[in-house]
Amino acid sequence: MQxxxxxxxxxxxxxxxxxxxxxxxxxxxxLVLTGPNGSGKSTLxxxxxxxxxxxxxxxxxxxxxxxxxxxxxxxxVAEVCQFxxxxxxxxxxxxxxxxxxxxxxxxxxxxxxGESIAARVDGALELFALDALADIPAGYLSAGQKRRLGxxxxxVAYRPLWLLDEPTVSLDAASADVLVRxxxxxxxxxxxxxxxxxxxxxxxxVQAIHLGRQEAKL
Amino acid sequence: xSAFLALLRRDLVLSVRQGGALGTALGFYMLVVTLxxxxxxxxxxxxxxxxxxxxWIALLLAALLSLGRxxxxxxxxxxxxxxxxxxxxxxxxxxxKALAHWISTGIPLALTAPVLGLLLNLDIAxxxxxxxxxxxxxxxxxxxxxxxxxLTLRAYRGGLLIALLVLPLYVPTLIFGMAAIxxxxxxxxxxxxxxxxxxxxxxxxxxxPLAAAAALRVQMQ
Numbered sequence: 080m081q082x083x084x085x086x087x088x089x090x091x092x093x094x095x096x097x098x099x100x101x102x103x104x105x106x107x108x109x110l111v112l113t114g115p116n117g118s119g120k121s122t123l124x125x126x127x128x129x130x131x132x133x134x135x136x137x138x139x140x141x142x143x144x145x146x147x148x149x150x151x152x153x154x155x156v157a158e159v160c161q162f163x164x165x166x167x168x169x170x171x172x173x174x175x176x177x178x179x180x181x182x183x184x185x186x187x188x189x190x191x192x193g194e195s196i197a198a199r200v201d202g203a204l205e206l207f208a209l210d211a212l213a214d215i216p217a218g219y220l221s222a223g224q225k226r227r228l229g230x231x232x233x234x235v236a237y238r239p240l241w242l243l244d245e246p247t248v249s250l251d252a253a254s255a256d257v258l259v260r261x262x263x264x265x266x267x268x269x270x271x272x273x274x275x276x277x278x279x280x281x282x283x284x285v286q287a288i289h290l291g292r293q294e295a296k297l
Numbered sequence: 298x299s300a301f302l303a304l305l306r307r308d309l310v311l312s313v314r315q316g317g318a319l320g321t322a323l324g325f326y327m328l329v330v331t332l333x334x335x336x337x338x339x340x341x342x343x344x345x346x347x348x349x350x351x352x353w354i355a356l357l358l359a360a361l362l363s364l365g366r367x368x369x370x371x372x373x374x375x376x377x378x379x380x381x382x383x384x385x386x387x388x389x390x391x392x393x394k395a396l397a398h399w400i401s402t403g404i405p406l407a408l409t410a411p412v413l414g415l416l417l418n419l420d421i422a423x424x425x426x427x428x429x430x431x432x433x434x435x436x437x438x439x440x441x442x443x444x445x446x447x448l449t450l451r452a453y454r455g456g457l458l459i460a461l462l463v464l465p466l467y468v469p470t471l472i473f474g475m476a477a478i479x480x481x482x483x484x485x486x487x488x489x490x491x492x493x494x495x496x497x498x499x500x501x502x503x504x505x506p507l508a509a510a511a512a513l514r515v516q517m518q
Binding site: 131 | 299300303304307310311314315373374375376378379380381382383384385517518
C-alpha cells in the first residue's frame with residue numbers, strides 16, 4: 080500500500096500555506112512533518128484526510144482494500160485513515176470505556192472481525208495505561224489523560240494510515256514513549272503514519288518533510 | 298449498519314446524560330402554551346378553536362431550541378472529524394443524528410401536546426388526531442432542522458440563525474398538520490392532508506441528509 084501526494088498546493092483563506100508538496104509513503108514507514116507554527120502542518124494533514132480540498136495536486140492511496148491484498152484499486156483516503164487532531168474527540172458525559180466502545184463499533188472494519196469489541200477496548204485501555212480510569216466520566220480526566228484516551232482510539236479499530244497532529248502535546252515522558260512504541264508497532268504490522276510534531280520522536284523507518292513558512296521544501 | 302446503530306445509540310445516551318436539551322424544550326413548550334391563555338383571556342370557545350394551532354407553533358419553536366446542538370457539540374470536541382472518516386457516509390451520519398433528535402425531542406414533545414391541550418380546553422375527540430399529525434410531522438422538523446444546524450455550524454450565535462433559516466421551511470408541515478386537524482372539525486380532507494404531511498416528512502428524510510452533508514463538508518474545511 081502506498082500513500083501518494085503529488086504537487087499539493089493548499090490554501091487557507093486565500094493564503095498559500097503549502098506549495099508543491101510531493102511524497103510517496105510506503106507501507107511500514109512513517110512520515111514526520113516539521114516546521115514552524117503556521118507552516119501548514121495541520122492543513123496538510125487535513126488535506127490528506129480529505130477534509131480540505133487541495134487547490135491543486137492530488138492525494139491518493141493505492142493497493143488498499145483492507146487485508147484482501149487489493150488489486151491496486153484507488154480508494155478514498157478517508158476510508159483507511161484514523162485522524163487524531165488537536166481535539167481529542169471524546170464525550171465528557173461518557174466514561175472512558177464507553178467512549179472507546181463507541182469508536183470501536185463505529186470505526187470497525189473487516190480487519191477487526193477476529194477480535195470482539197470488548198477485547199479491543201480492553202487492549203487499548205491497557206496499552207495507554209487507562210484501565211484504572213475506565214469507569215470515570217471523561218469530563219473528570221486531566222488534559223494528558225484525555226489525550227491518551229483520544230490516542231487510544233487508534234488501537235480500537237485497525238486502519239492502515241494514522242494521521243497524527245502533534246500527538247505528544249500534554250503527554251508526560253512515559254506516555255510519549257508508549258505512543259512512540261504504539262506507532263512503531265503499527266509500522267511493523269505494515270501500517271503507515273504521518274505525524275506532525277515539534278519534538279523529535281524515535282520512529283523507524285522514517286522520512287521527513289520540513290515545511291517552510293511560505294513554501295514547502297522536500 | 299452497526300456503525301449507524303452505534304452512533305444512534307450514543308446520541309440517545311448523550312441526550313439522556315446531558316439532560317439539558319429535552320428538559321429545556323419541554324419546559325419552553327409548557328411555558329409558551331401556559332402563557333397564551335393568560336394573554337388571550339378566558340374565552341373558552343376561542344381557546345379551544347385555536348388550541349391546535351397554538352400547540353403546533355409552540356412545538357416548532359420548542360424543537361428549534363435543541364437543534365443548534367445537533368452537530369455543534371460534535372464539532373467542538375473533534376468527534377465530527379472522526380465521524381467523517383468512518384465507513385459510514387456523512388449522509389448517514391446526518392440521518393443517525395437527526396433521527397436521534399427526533400426520538401429524543403420530537404416524540405416527547407408530540408406526546409406532551411394532549412396534556413397541554415387540557416389547558417386550552419381542546420376537545421378530547423381531537424387528541425388522537427393531534428398526536429398523529431405531530432408524530433407524522435415532526436420527522437420533517439428534525440431533518441429540515443439538521444440542514445439549518447449544518448449550515449450554521451461555525452456561525453457565532455448559530456442558534457438564532459437556525460430559526461431564521463428553517464422556520465420558513467416548516468410552513469408546509471404546519472399548513473398540512475393544521476389542515477388534517479381542521480378536517481376533523483368539519484371541513485373534509487383529513488386523510489389527504491395526513492398523507493401529504495407524511496409525504497413531506499418522508500421527502501425530508503431522504504433529501505435533507507444530502508443537503509446537510511454537503512453543508513458539513515464545506516464547514517469542516
